[in-house]
Amino acid sequence: METVNETLKNQVHQWLKENKEEGTKLLQSLVQADSTQGNEANAQGIVIDTLNELGLKVDVWDPDGKSLSKHPNFASSRDDFTGSPNVVGVQKGTGGGRSLIFNGHIDVVPAGDRNQWDDDPFSGKVVDGKMYGRGVTDMKGGNVSMLLAIKVLHSLGVKLKGDVIFQSVIEEESGGTGTLAAVLKGYKADAAIIPEPTNLKIFPKQQGSMWFRVHIKGRSAHGGTRYEGVSAIEKSLSVVEHIQQLEQQRNERITDPLYDKIPIPIPINIGKIEGGDWPSSVADLVKLEGRMGVSPEETIENAKAEMEDWLEKLKHIDPWFEEHPPQLEWFGARWLPGSIDQEHELMQTLVSSYRGVLNEDPIVEASPWGTDGGLLTEVGNIPSLVFGPGVTEMAHFPNEYIHIDRVFEVAEIMACTLVEWCGVQVE
Amino acid sequence: METVNETLKNQVHQWLKENKEEGTKLLQSLVQADSTQGNEANAQGIVIDTLNELGLKVDVWDPDGKSLSKHPNFASSRDDFTGSPNVVGVQKGTGGGRSLIFNGHIDVVPAGDRNQWDDDPFSGKVVDGKMYGRGVTDMKGGNVSMLLAIKVLHSLGVKLKGDVIFQSVIEEESGGTGTLAAVLKGYKADAAIIPEPTNLKIFPKQQGSMWFRVHIKGRSAHGGTRYEGVSAIEKSLSVVEHIQQLEQQRNERITDPLYDKIPIPIPINIGKIEGGDWPSSVADLVKLEGRMGVSPEETIENAKAEMEDWLEKLKHIDPWFEEHPPQLEWFGARWLPGSIDQEHELMQTLVSSYRGVLNEDPIVEASPWGTDGGLLTEVGNIPSLVFGPGVTEMAHFPNEYIHIDRVFEVAEIMACTLVEWCGVQVE
Known part of the structure; x- marks a missing residue:
């Protein structure tokens, strides 16, 4: 294995220090470009400009939902991606x-209740070394680390032997169609790094997950004689509690030490509830939508079957459910679980670069959420690991932020990783 | 008090028998005209035609939301009634x-989950003497009883001494703006009958009610680390249970014998729930909407204050609510409670007509829901009672129906009531 020589290492460090303001501005402009689902084009425009400046060969295309939706690994809440471009830049070695693939998603989740944000969710405001905004930690900060890693080597005139493939993908937050499209278009490599917000932990295992919807029936009646009806809202309380019990059971089974510090290794999150159509009527239908975590030790299919069997048991709790069984469907997003061998050379390279930059051992854990790593491995046969500068706890939160210093530390580690992994052409 | 002579009584009975098919068709056409909020014009068109045929002076107008919304008794989920005509027909004595006012609302509640209906909700289908459809019992059946009562006397050449004012109003299901507009336009009388679905019971007392909305806060997070957030959906379960306890307490206080046979005299119905915006995010906001029943023994203000105080107590159950108190608002619809003296002459007249037609004593109870009677009494100073052919249990239900025979029985009782109350001009 090549190791980064000290001179180059110092030059990388120095360059990143001197270009901190410019790098911070790049991140800020990306955060200010709201790239929630369907609105990715502006943010991708900034990525395209940056890749062009660095001399990469840039490919931009709206994924073709019609053909992609036939793929067994397709999972999305939509099948028309017009106006939502995918971007890949290739730096030939x-x-x-x-x-090496650098894979980062450009899409961000909705801002949620704006009243819970101290500032505009897309402000990109910097306070005390932290930048704020939806998507700054998940995962535009990581994307900028990757761009800076390429940029610093480019600026220093380092010629890598291996190809670097930068993927700025859409739809990670709803099932990975962007990564699927990139892999199917042939953008593959010997390995991949995904800088999702790990807070500089290395995640060799990634939890899978998938979305579900449960329809719970009631029987309508006038609210003034509500005892003549059956409230789907009241029934839905039982269903929520029942699902909470399943979550508990599934998590008691997890023994992998990589999950030791994670309170709920594979959570079942009920993220949406909606039911009833009139305040004065008894609700006859409630819809729950959620996300079920899937351990790397099980398959998507097994997890689905367990949920299905579990909901069947509701009829023993309340006879109403015998005649009106809640209907479960799997829809929209799905992330395959994934894992890379902890002895894989990319793991070793990354750990070595990490030590070289930060003078300490990295924390190695399992990812508490799905990433596009499962797709890269399953569909592209590309060993993938997850490592990035964002703060896991702030992903999908109001007042999402990132420590700007972390973005530059990860950029430095990634630049060293590129040098070690791809090799340098000595002229 | 005049009493209906036997000859006229028999003529009324005979005419209604002979015109059953025509009356049934009128009801069917009214049911087939979907008159959910905002779509009332077609059904009102049928009412207008019928009133014109009977020679009433017809007034048709879209209530003026701008001026009405300033009235202290205005309560609606909207303030623009363009395209939602109110209709009043006056038969001068x-x-x-x-x-006497005959007051009936033309608006119907939404059909709800269509899969729970055996037929199209607006089919007006007749099977085994029952007609099916949204609004047939609440309250187009009652409206047709009133129209037939006027029509039979008209056809028999009976000249009433007192005026009959037929009000076909919008917005009863969301706060009574139609009735408010009619009263404020000067359409008043010595007393009023509202043929809401009482299943031929007489309701001298009417429960008031009003709509409320509760905003319950959580804190968003990525679903994969849901333990970093606080689920507004989970918190809303506590709020629903807390409100259920309030309902129980309030109903334990009700001792009026008119409520003896009613399982929950003044229910609190939670009719809508909505929260969260992404399956993979922890929900940071849930909105509940419901209807709170108000006893004729209390005021709207007292009931509101009790709910407000009760929700305050949530902070003792869960410290989360101390820092994030659920926010309660009163919105949209509101029905004043109302009551007529049980010794009022209209009560006596109606009871006597009932006995004359059906040869038995009517059941006298309290209404389990609000009606426009509260508004007629409070704003117009018009003593009002509720009596109609529909089945309370079917109001707001899927497969709502009415027994067609009941519509004609009530028509007959109402015709006799008109004769007794308004008096007949003998030529």
Whole structure:
């Protein structure tokens, strides 16, 4: 294995220090470009400009929902991606080196209740070394770390032997169609790094997950004689509690030490509830929508079957459910669980770069959420790991932020990783 | 008090028998005209045609939300009623008699989950003497009873001394703006009958009610680390249970024998729930909407204050609510409670007509829901009672129906009531 020589290492460090303001501005402009589902084009425009400046060969396309939706690994809440471009930039190596994918998603989840944000969710405001905004930690900060890693080597005139493939994908937050489209278009490599918000932990295992919907029936009646009806809202309380019990059971089974510090390794999150159509009527239908975590030790299919069997048991709790069984469907997003061998050379390279930059050992854990790593591995056969500068706890939160210093630390570690993994052409 | 002579009584009975098919068709056409909020014009068109045929002076107008919304008794989920006409028909008496309002609402609640209906909700289908459809019992059946009562006397050439004012109003299901507009336009009388679905019971007392909305806060987080957030959906379960306890307490206080046979005299119905915006995010906001029943023994203000105080107590159950108190608002619809003296002459007249037609004593109870009677009494100073052919249990239900025979029985009782109350001009 090549190791980064001290001179180059110092040059990388120095360059990142000197270009901190410019790098911070790049992140800020990306955060200010609201890229919730369907609105990705502006943020992708900034990525495209940056890749072009660095001399990468840039490919931009709206994924074709019609053909992608036939793929067994397609899972999305939509099948028309018009106006939601996927971007891949390729930096050809001089030859003879290993190739690496940098994969980051450009889409961000909705801002939620704006009253819970101290500032505009897309402000990109910087206070005390932290930048605020929806998506800054999940995962535009990580994307900028990758861009800076490429940029610093480019600026220093370092020629890598292996190819670097930068994927700025859409739809990670709803099932990975962007990554699926990139892999199917042939953008593969010997390994991949995904800088999701791990707070500089290395995640060799990634939890899978999928979305579900439960329809719970009641029987309508006038609210003034509500005892003549059956409230789907009241029934839905039982269903929520029942699902909470399943979550508890499934998590008691998890023994992998990589999950030791995670309170709920594979959560079942009920994220949406909606039911009834009139304040004065008894609600006859409630819809729950949620996300079920899938352990790397099980398959999507097993997890689905367990949920299905569990909901069947509701009829023993309340006879109403015998005649009106809640209907379960799996819809929209799905992330395959994934894992990379902890002895894989990319793991070693990353750990070594981490030590070289931060003078300490990294924390290695399992990811508490799904990433596009499962798709890269399953569909592209590309060993993938997750490592990034964002703060897990702030992902999908109001007042989401990132420590700007972390973005530059990860950029430095990634630059060293590129050098070690891809190799440098000495002229 | 005049009593209906046997000859006229028999003529009324005979005419209604002979015109059953035509009356049934009128009801069917009214049911087939979907008159959910905002779509009332077609059904009102049928009412207008019928009133014109009977020679009433017809007034049709879209209530003016701008001026009405300033009235202290205005309560609606909207303030623009363009395209939602109110209709009043006046049959002037020959003089010297008491006037009577027939008040019926033309609006119907939404059909709800269509899968729970055996037929199209607006089919008006007749099977085994029952007609099916949204609004047939609440309250187009009652409206047709009133129209037939006027029509039979018209056809038999009976000249009433007192005025009959037929009000076909919008918005009863969301706060009574139609009735408010009619009263404020000067359409008043010595007393009023509202044929809401009482299943031929007489309701001298009417429960008031009003709509409320509760906002319950959580804190968003990524569903994969849901333990970092606080689920507004889970918190809303506590709020629903807390409100259920309030309902129980309030109903334990009700001792009026008119409520003896009613399982929950003044229910609190939670009719809508909505929260969260992404399956993979922890929900940070849930909104509940419901209807709070108000006893004729209390005021709207007292009931509101009790709910407000009760929700305050949540902080003792869960410290989360101390820092994030659920926010309660009163919105949209509100029905004043109302009551008529049980010794009022209209009560006696109706009871006597009932006995004359059905040869038995009517059941006298308290209404389990609000009606426009509260508004007629409070704003117009018009003593009002509720009596109609529909089945309370079917109001707001899927497969709502009415027994067609009941519509004609009530028509007959109402015709006799008109004769007794308004008096007949003998030529």
